Amino acid sequence: MRFRSVAFLIALLAGLFLAPGGGSRLEAGQEVIWSGLIYATNTPNPKPPPRELARYAAQLTRVFGYNQFELINEQHRRIDERKERWLLPGREFSLRVSGERESDNEYLFRLELYGKDRLLVRTKARLGPGSPIAFRGPLYDRGQLIIVLLVK
Amino acid sequence: MKPLEERYNAWIDGELPEAEAARLAAELGGDPATLHAERGRVRRLGDLLRDHHAHFEGPALANAGFFNHQLMQRIAAETPAPAPARPLWQRLGWRLMFTTALGGAVAALALVALTRETIAPDTQPYQAHLLETEPGEPGISAVAIQAGDEELAVVWIDGLDYVPAEPKTVTIGNR
Numbered sequence: 001m002r003f004r005s006v007a008f009l010i011a012l013l014a015g016l017f018l019a020p021g022g023g024s025r026l027e028a029g030q031e032v033i034w035s036g037l038i039y040a041t042n043t044p045n046p047k048p049p050p051r052e053l054a055r056y057a058a059q060l061t062r063v064f065g066y067n068q069f070e071l072i073n074e075q076h077r078r079i080d081e082r083k084e085r086w087l088l089p090g091r092e093f094s095l096r097v098s099g100e101r102e103s104d105n106e107y108l109f110r111l112e113l114y115g116k117d118r119l120l121v122r123t124k125a126r127l128g129p130g131s132p133i134a135f136r137g138p139l140y141d142r143g144q145l146i147i148v149l150l151v152k
Numbered sequence: 153m154k155p156l157e158e159r160y161n162a163w164i165d166g167e168l169p170e171a172e173a174a175r176l177a178a179e180l181g182g183d184p185a186t187l188h189a190e191r192g193r194v195r196r197l198g199d200l201l202r203d204h205h206a207h208f209e210g211p212a213l214a215n216a217g218f219f220n221h222q223l224m225q226r227i228a229a230e231t232p233a234p235a236p237a238r239p240l241w242q243r244l245g246w247r248l249m250f251t252t253a254l255g256g257a258v259a260a261l262a263l264v265a266l267t268r269e270t271i272a273p274d275t276q277p278y279q280a281h282l283l284e285t286e287p288g289e290p291g292i293s294a295v296a297i298q299a300g301d302e303e304l305a306v307v308w309i310d311g312l313d314y315v316p317a318e319p320k321t322v323t324i325g326n327r
Contacts, residue, residue: 063297063304108283113307119289121288122286125281125283131280131303134304134306136307137309138312138313139312140317
């Protein structure tokens with residue numbers, strides 16, 4: 001009994017020491033930026049949100065007022081400090097991203113959202129893992145388009 | 153009044169006065185002849201026991217001291233010896249080790265938790281910060297919205313044209 005208790009505590013401590021930190025620390029060259037084009041609507045029986053947004057669905061609902069978030073398109077891109085990246089490239093929306101690492105957990109991004117060839121908004125944001133930015137896009141069909149950017 | 157047993161013994165020995173003997177006989181409830189016969193039997197039994205003891209008394213123990221000594225040695229040999237007293241640290245050994253390990257584990261746990269809270273606050277859930285936001289062209293407004301404790305940061309864009317409900321219009325292709 002005693003041995004088992006001590007062994008359990010040791011295992012617990014080992015797990016704590018070996019487990020990664022609460023907010024996964026970024027390692028250079030391994031960061032991926034995820035972008036998704038979301039179609040938000042209100043429906044009596046909403047489908048579950050895409051996996052990347054499951055954690056933020058409630059916040060999205062509070063801000064945008066919709067209860068269903070469907071993923072129309074998504075893209076993963078490795079972050080490269082030396083290059084700017086185009087995310088969601090296409091005729092309707094594109095997002096130009098250039099970033100620089102500020103610390104182990106932070107990137108400073110310059111973002112430009114285009115709708116076709118129009119520059120819609122320009123913003124500078126500090127992002128870390130699991131901290132998304134959502135752009136309110138135009139109304140579409142019976143809902144709204146939302147562009148979400150997330151460092152993974 | 154004396155107890156019945158004491159009066160009975162005195163009656164057997166013929167030492168009870170007549171009046172008390174009559175009262176005892178009434179208490180015992182037997183007729184005088186039966187009581188008399190019983191007293192005779194008890195007296196004979198007593199005589200017999202005294203004679204027997206006189207004839208069969210064992211020989212006198214000449215070396216009683218030595219006999220007692222041997223007896224005590226035998227008793228001592230057959231009695232298990234008490235376990236020698238262990239030193240305090242041995243008696244507390246397991247308990248001490250367990251308590252120390254438990255205390256150490258709890259202290260380490262607290263230290264890890266404290267370290268994670270104080271030394272590495274940047275590992276906590278991160279919140280995006282919108283530093284600058286500006287619309288791209290006239291007719292469009294862009295506002296940064298950031299809820300106090302929420303991880304989600306929002307750029308609220310107004311003035312965009314409605315997109316017709318044609319799925320093809322939002323199909324994404326390579327630029």
